[in-house]
Amino acid sequence: MGTSLYIENYCIIESGKILLDGVEVFSSDADSFADFSKEALRHFTIQYPKFFKMDHLSKLAFLGSELLLKDLSGKENTALLFANASSSLDTDINYQSSISDKENYFPSPAVFVYTLPNICLGEISIRHQLKTENSFFIFGAFNPEFMFGYAENLIQTQKAQRVLCGWTELLGDEYKAFLYVVSKDGKIAHTIENLKALYEN
Amino acid sequence: METKKRIAVSEKIYTGPANIITPLGFSTDGNFNKLLSGESAISRHENSWMPHPYFASVIDEVLLDKAFADVSADANFTKLEKMMILALQPAVAQSGSGLNKKTAFILSTTKGNITALEQHDVEKATLHQLAKTIAGFFKFQSEPIVISNACVSGIMAMSVAKRLMQSGMYDDAFVVAGDLVSEFVLSGFNSFQAMSDAPCKPYSKNRTGVTLGEAAAAVYLTKEKTKASAEILGDGSINDANHISGPSRTGEGLFLSVESALKEANISSEKIGFISAHGTATPFNDEMEAIAFNRLSLGQIPLHSLKGYYGHTLGASGLLEAVIGIEAMNRGKLIASAGFDEIGVSENINVIAQNADADIDYFLKTASGFGGCNTAVVFGKVI
Structure with a gap:
C-alpha cells in the first residue's frame, strides 16, 4: 500500500555539520553551538539581524528551516510541526540562573520569552510569513510514528498543503536537528520507515 | 485512493x-x-x-x-x-x-x-x-x-x-x-x-x-x-507571523484560527451562543481579540474571560476554560466576565456583565499566546 505524500527535501544539523538531502553542505570545527551557528549563517550568507537575538533552540530551528524553505515556491500554506526532548530547558536553565541569586537578580524579558519551545515556530513564521497551523511537541526521543500521522492528518484534512516537520533537540552544546518538508511533491515516499532511516542517516 | x-x-x-x-x-x-x-x-x-x-x-x-x-x-x-x-x-x-x-x-x-x-x-x-x-x-x-x-x-x-x-x-x-x-x-x-x-x-x-x-x-x-458531554466540531491553530512577544494588531492569527474552526464545524458565526475568550487583561491582547472578533462578525456574541476568577493559568487555562464552557452550555448559563466594568477596547464586543440564562447550542473557545500562536475550537451540544 502506497502513500500519496512525499518528503520533498530534508536537512540534518549535527556535530558541526549540515547535510541537505543527504549531502554535506557545511562543516565547522567550532566547539560551541553559538560559534557553529554564527559560522553557518555567514557561510550561507543569510542576512537576518533578528537571528542574533534568538536563543539557541530558535537558531537551530531557524537554520534548518531557512535551508529547506528558501527555494520553495508557493509555500504560503506550509504548517509547522516541531518536536524535541528538552523543550526550552537550555534557555530555562539560563533564565533560572538570572533569578536564583537575590544579590545578582536580573530577570530579562528578552530571555524569558524564549523559555517556551514554540517561540522558534514564531521566529520561522515571521521570517517566512507563514500564517499557518503550528504546534510544538515533546517526546523522550524522535517519534516518527507521531510525526508521520500528524503531518498526514494536516494535509488530508486540508488544514495545510505542506508541512515543515522538525525534530530540533538542543541542550547545552549537544544538538541534533532533522527537518523535512512533507507535501504532494517529491521522490522519497513519506513513510515511517523512511523517516527513521533519514533521521539516523 | x-x-x-x-x-x-x-x-x-x-x-x-x-x-x-x-x-x-x-x-x-x-x-x-x-x-x-x-x-x-x-x-x-x-x-x-x-x-x-x-x-x-x-x-x-x-x-x-x-x-x-x-x-x-x-x-x-x-x-x-x-x-x-x-x-x-x-x-x-x-x-x-x-x-x-x-x-x-x-x-x-x-x-x-x-x-x-x-x-x-x-x-x-x-x-x-x-x-x-x-x-x-x-x-x-x-x-x-x-x-x-x-x-x-x-x-x-x-x-x-x-x-x-x-x-x-x-x-x-x-x-x-x-x-x-x-x-x-x-x-x-x-x-x-x-x-x-x-x-x-x-x-x-x-x-x-x-x-x-x-x-x-x-x-x-x-x-x-453515550459518554458525551459535547461534540468537538472544528478547530484551528494558526500563527500571527508577526511578533514573538506580542499579538498581531489586526488579530490575524486568531481571525484565521476561528475562521478555520467555523469552516470545519460548518456553522455560521451567529449560531455561536457565547465565546469563552482568552482575555488576559493586557491592553494588547484584549484589543487584538476585539478586532479579530469584529472581523469575524462576532462582536455581538456574548463573551467572557474567566481570568478574573482564576487568573491566567498558562498551559492549563485553555482546557480549564473549555471544561467550564461545556458545563455552561449544558446548563444554559452565561457566566459574567469577572472584573469587567467599563469597556476598554476600541471595538464593540458584548462582554457578559451579569450571569444570565440562555439556550446555547454552540460555543467558541479561543486562546492566544507568546510566539504568535492562537487556537480556536468550536463545541456543540450533544443532541
Whole structure:
C-alpha cells in the first residue's frame, strides 16, 4: 500500500555539520553551538539581524528551516510541526540562573520569552510569513510514528498543503536537528520507515 | 485512493468525563457553582518570589494533600503532579476506557516541574519525565504526547487529541493540562511589566495587566456518544507571523484560527451562543481579540474571560476554560466576565456583565499566546 505524500527535501544539523538531502553542505570545527551557528549563517550568507537575538533552540530551528524553505515556491500554506526532548530547558536553565541569586537578580524579558519551545515556530513564521497551523511537541526521543500521522492528518484534512516537520533537540552544546518538508511533491515516499532511516542517516 | 478513504474526517469526536482542580474546588460542579456565586480565587500574596506583594490564584497545599491522600498514599509527587493526578482520576474512573495502546495520553503544560531547576534537577524539570510519571500512575500504555505551545497549550491539546482520533491513530484519549505559579513565571511576567497590581480586569478600561494562577484540568475524549458531554466540531491553530512577544494588531492569527474552526464545524458565526475568550487583561491582547472578533462578525456574541476568577493559568487555562464552557452550555448559563466594568477596547464586543440564562447550542473557545500562536475550537451540544 502506497502513500500519496512525499518528503520533498530534508536537512540534518549535527556535530558541526549540515547535510541537505543527504549531502554535506557545511562543516565547522567550532566547539560551541553559538560559534557553529554564527559560522553557518555567514557561510550561507543569510542576512537576518533578528537571528542574533534568538536563543539557541530558535537558531537551530531557524537554520534548518531557512535551508529547506528558501527555494520553495508557493509555500504560503506550509504548517509547522516541531518536536524535541528538552523543550526550552537550555534557555530555562539560563533564565533560572538570572533569578536564583537575590544579590545578582536580573530577570530579562528578552530571555524569558524564549523559555517556551514554540517561540522558534514564531521566529520561522515571521521570517517566512507563514500564517499557518503550528504546534510544538515533546517526546523522550524522535517519534516518527507521531510525526508521520500528524503531518498526514494536516494535509488530508486540508488544514495545510505542506508541512515543515522538525525534530530540533538542543541542550547545552549537544544538538541534533532533522527537518523535512512533507507535501504532494517529491521522490522519497513519506513513510515511517523512511523517516527513521533519514533521521539516523 | 485507499489512503483517503481510511481517513474518516467526518467521524464525530466527543468530550466525555472531565474534572478541574483549582483554588475554588476540586470538582467541575463545585467550581461551576462558585462561579455562579461570583467567587474569585485571586488573592494577595507576599513572599520572597517577588520584590513586592502580588495577586495570584494559588491552590492551598494542605487541602491538596488531603484530597490526594484519598487517591494515593505515595507522597513522592510534586504539587503539579498531584494536581494532574487528581484532575485525571475521576475522568479515568468514569471513562470506561480500556487504557490500551490505542488510548492517547496528551499532557499540556508550559513550565511543568520547572521549580526542580532551583535544585539543579534538570531530569525532574524535563516535560517528558513529568508525562511519564503521570502515565505511570494510571498505567497508560501509549507513548505520552506533551504539548508545549505557550498559552494556547491547553485548548490545543484537545484539538490535537481530536485530530489524532479522527486520523485513526487512537480510539480515545485522555488530555490533562496543568501549570503552577512559581518564582520563575512571576519574575518573567514581572520583567515584561505585565503584572496587574490588583485582581485582573479583562476588557476593562481600568485594567492594569495580568494576574497569574495555577490549575489542572482533565478531559476524556471518545467516539461514543453515550459518554458525551459535547461534540468537538472544528478547530484551528494558526500563527500571527508577526511578533514573538506580542499579538498581531489586526488579530490575524486568531481571525484565521476561528475562521478555520467555523469552516470545519460548518456553522455560521451567529449560531455561536457565547465565546469563552482568552482575555488576559493586557491592553494588547484584549484589543487584538476585539478586532479579530469584529472581523469575524462576532462582536455581538456574548463573551467572557474567566481570568478574573482564576487568573491566567498558562498551559492549563485553555482546557480549564473549555471544561467550564461545556458545563455552561449544558446548563444554559452565561457566566459574567469577572472584573469587567467599563469597556476598554476600541471595538464593540458584548462582554457578559451579569450571569444570565440562555439556550446555547454552540460555543467558541479561543486562546492566544507568546510566539504568535492562537487556537480556536468550536463545541456543540450533544443532541
